[in-house]
Amino acid sequence: KQDMDVEYFVQREVLDESRLDEVAQKGTWSTKPALGERVKDSLRCSVPRLKHTVLNWVPVLGWLPRYSIRENAIGDLISGCSVGIMHLPQGMAYALLASLRPVFGLYTSLYPVLVYFIFGTSRHISVGTFAVISIMIGSVTERLAPDSNFMVNGTNGTDSVDFDARDAFRVQIACSLTVLAGIFQILLGVVRFGFVVTYLSEPLVRGYTTGSACHVCVSQLKYLFGVSPARFAGPLSLIYTLVDICRLLPLTKVPELVVSLVALAVLIVVKEINACYRQKLPLPIPIELIVVSPLFGVSSVLPFSLILQVCSPNSPAPRAPDATLFSQVIGDAFAVAIVGYAINISLGKTFALKHGYKVDSNQELVALGLSNTVGGFFQCYSVTSSLSRSLVQESTGGKTQVAGVISSIIVLITVLKIGALFEDLPKAVLSTIVFVNLKGMFKQLMDVPMLWKTNKVDLLVWLVTFTSTVLLNLDLGLAVSIGFSMLAFIFRTQLPRYSILGRVPDTDLYLDTDTYKEAKEIPGVKIFRSSTTIYYTNAEMYLEALQEKVCVRVALRLSETSANGNRKGQVNWAYQHDTTTLDSDSDTGCQGDDSINQVSCCSDEERGMACESGTHSIILDISTTSFVDTVTVNTLKNIFRDFGAIEVDIYLAGCQG
Numbered sequence: 001k002q003d004m005d006v007e008y009f010v011q012r013e014v015l016d017e018s019r020l021d022e023v024a025q026k027g028t029w030s031t032k033p034a035l036g037e038r039v040k041d042s043l044r045c046s047v048p049r050l051k052h053t054v055l056n057w058v059p060v061l062g063w064l065p066r067y068s069i070r071e072n073a074i075g076d077l078i079s080g081c082s083v084g085i086m087h088l089p090q091g092m093a094y095a096l097l098a099s100l101r102p103v104f105g106l107y108t109s110l111y112p113v114l115v116y117f118i119f120g121t122s123r124h125i126s127v128g129t130f131a132v133i134s135i136m137i138g139s140v141t142e143r144l145a146p147d148s149n150f151m152v153n154g155t156n157g158t159d160s161v162d163f164d165a166r167d168a169f170r171v172q173i174a175c176s177l178t179v180l181a182g183i184f185q186i187l188l189g190v191v192r193f194g195f196v197v198t199y200l201s202e203p204l205v206r207g208y209t210t211g212s213a214c215h216v217c218v219s220q221l222k223y224l225f226g227v228s229p230a231r232f233a234g235p236l237s238l239i240y241t242l243v244d245i246c247r248l249l250p251l252t253k254v255p256e257l258v259v260s261l262v263a264l265a266v267l268i269v270v271k272e273i274n275a276c277y278r279q280k281l282p283l284p285i286p287i288e289l290i291v292v293s294p295l296f297g298v299s300s301v302l303p304f305s306l307i308l309q310v311c312s313p314n315s316p317a318p319r320a321p322d323a324t325l326f327s328q329v330i331g332d333a334f335a336v337a338i339v340g341y342a343i344n345i346s347l348g349k350t351f352a353l354k355h356g357y358k359v360d361s362n363q364e365l366v367a368l369g370l371s372n373t374v375g376g377f378f379q380c381y382s383v384t385s386s387l388s389r390s391l392v393q394e395s396t397g398g399k400t401q402v403a404g405v406i407s408s409i410i411v412l413i414t415v416l417k418i419g420a421l422f423e424d425l426p427k428a429v430l431s432t433i434v435f436v437n438l439k440g441m442f443k444q445l446m447d448v449p450m451l452w453k454t455n456k457v458d459l460l461v462w463l464v465t466f467t468s469t470v471l472l473n474l475d476l477g478l479a480v481s482i483g484f485s486m487l488a489f490i491f492r493t494q495l496p497r498y499s500i501l502g503r504v505p506d507t508d509l510y511l512d513t514d515t516y517k518e519a520k521e522i523p524g525v526k527i528f529r530s531s532t533t534i535y536y537t538n539a540e541m542y543l544e545a546l547q548e549k550v551c552v553r554v555a556l557r558l559s560e561t562s563a564n565g566n567r568k569g570q571v572n573w574a575y576q577h578d579t580t581t582l583d584s585d586s587d588t589g590c591q592g593d594d595s596i597n598q599v600s601c602c603s604d605e606e607r608g609m610a611c612e613s614g615t616h617s618i619i620l621d622i623s624t625t626s627f628v629d630t631v632t633v634n635t636l637k638n639i640f641r642d643f644g645a646i647e648v649d650i651y652l653a654g655c656q657g
Helices: 017-023 035-043 047-057 060-066 069-097 102-108 111-119 131-144 163-190 194-199 202-225 237-247 254-276 287-292 295-299 323-355 361-377 387-395 402-422 427-437 439-454 456-494 539-550 579-586 595-600 630-645
Strands: 151-153 159-161 498-503 510-512 525-530 556-561 567-572 617-621 649-653
Touching: 047 060, 047 361, 060 111, 069 102, 069 131, 069 202, 069 287, 069 387, 069 402, 069 427, 102 111, 102 402, 111 361, 111 402, 131 163, 131 202, 131 323, 131 456, 163 194, 163 323, 163 361, 194 323, 194 361, 194 456, 202 237, 202 254, 202 323, 202 427, 202 439, 202 456, 237 456, 254 287, 254 427, 287 427, 323 361, 323 387, 323 456, 427 439, 439 456, 498 539, 525 539, 539 617, 539 630, 617 630, 630 649
Parallel strands: 525 617, 617 649
Antiparallel strands: 151 159, 498 510, 498 525, 556 567
16 A cells, blocks of 8 residues: 555455464364363372372472482581571571570571471572561560560569560460461462462562561660660551660660670671672681670579580470460461561572572472471471571582581580570670671662662552551551552553554654654554553543544534434534533534534534544554453444544554464
8 A cells, every 4th residue: 555655565465363263273172171181180190190299299309319419518518507607696686586585596497497408499598587577476476475464473572574484475476376377388388379479579578678677676776775665566666666765775784785886896897707708718707606605604604403404405395386376366477478488489589590490489388388387386486588598508509408407407406405505695695696687688778769760669669668567567567568569550550651653764663652753653544552451440541542642523423213213413522632622612502403513513623633634544552451351342342333433444453362
């Protein structure tokens, strides 16, 4: 066809849908077996199927028999020792966040790691205690077992707290919550629900962990200054706690503050040295363990009866959790399950992509769930992977989860032989270990300027998540964050970008004419595109944008037959571009039911703009539409009908199969 001195040649037959199916020989058969066949096939049992199922559910049976001692043993040994040394101080320090005694952090660094070794699919992550999960556990234990519930009458007539009873009950709460969270994770993994974590976007997870880091910091300030602020719960509890700590600053215990500041300075300096000379040092300097070790001398003044326990086994016997607490922690358990899995799978996929292997998201749910469930029976609290330990495990040469077993052996020796010495370590130094290990989370604040430059919607999700987590606490903050993230996604689809496309000269590229000056429209043809799927929430906006972009301003003549057979003209103003024009026309005094009279009220210029510049064809580029619903189908039908009434042809381009 030749038009405006520009020639276009279609060097093939123009096909409609039925002709395309005939030419391409569309198959009418189904590649999937019938439902009955699939059920029968799933119930058949054979040796290969059994072997495949066992290897899927117990991955260690697949890779451990092929373990290469020559290639992996040395790296795993060094890596395991390094991570084991980190587990000791971090486990004790993070136990404080969970409002438990330090020794329970060591238990948590032992049993779940062994379970993950058997069922996990990531080769490099280090499972164990983590600050965010610890503070989530701590918020529950303090809420359900506050000091006020364990007040007893003292010998001198004053009330005091029964710390032994309080701590024992908090352990029961933490174990029950952990087992329930593990059950949630196992069930989600069994029903192949690993994709649920995809709804937690990266800005949401990073904003949430950064907000959680603020809670961690505030919770540890009381140990640095040696003060005892009141306990607050609910929204704004972090603000209230911070204000109360500031009020108590005149009561600061100077020895604890000095010890904390010295330990903090040493930790920061040595960790920076480890980072700067990471390639040259065979092992990172275990500064956290070095800082804690002088405290053994302080602990040695404990009663002689306690010292006698040093050589006796201190590992707890398995004990069933208190199921009566499940109803009180079910919401918190689900939040812990989702957040723990989100952190775990994001780290696992990062290392898998770097080293070229695959992590099974559903099996990771099962592995983490079993780690929590089994750990809960051994007085452990909920676990996930730690970025700092995982980086050390990978950078020191770890190739498999054998490194995790070696780190567990180090923790096991510590628990069995000197576990009693960890019962009552000074908390000021342990809190400094927590502070220093939060550096990575606070570096996520640099996401703000980066997101400002790249994606302001993601920035808004990050800021809302961070703010709601800080102000509303961890549980409400997570709920608000997920809700806002879903709304942001919905609004993105409801507020797409609509474009008229033009051809770039000497190319076959069609670009937005508003954005690219050299993109020229084809005379008489409008190419209209939406940036997102057309469905019921934005179908009306799609129609309005099409009207606006194409600038149709005509009165369509539609007629209907009355009961007595008379034809009464009616005007369809559906494509009126300028409402002020309609109002002004109605004031001119043009009246009557005859549609010809009504159309004649419009000026010659308006009647000539059936589609501006003589538009005879409109191409709807719907390549971004991945599905259609009934509202979309009806909208497209109306577009075909109404534009056909004014002799404008409609074509669909880029249709999905």
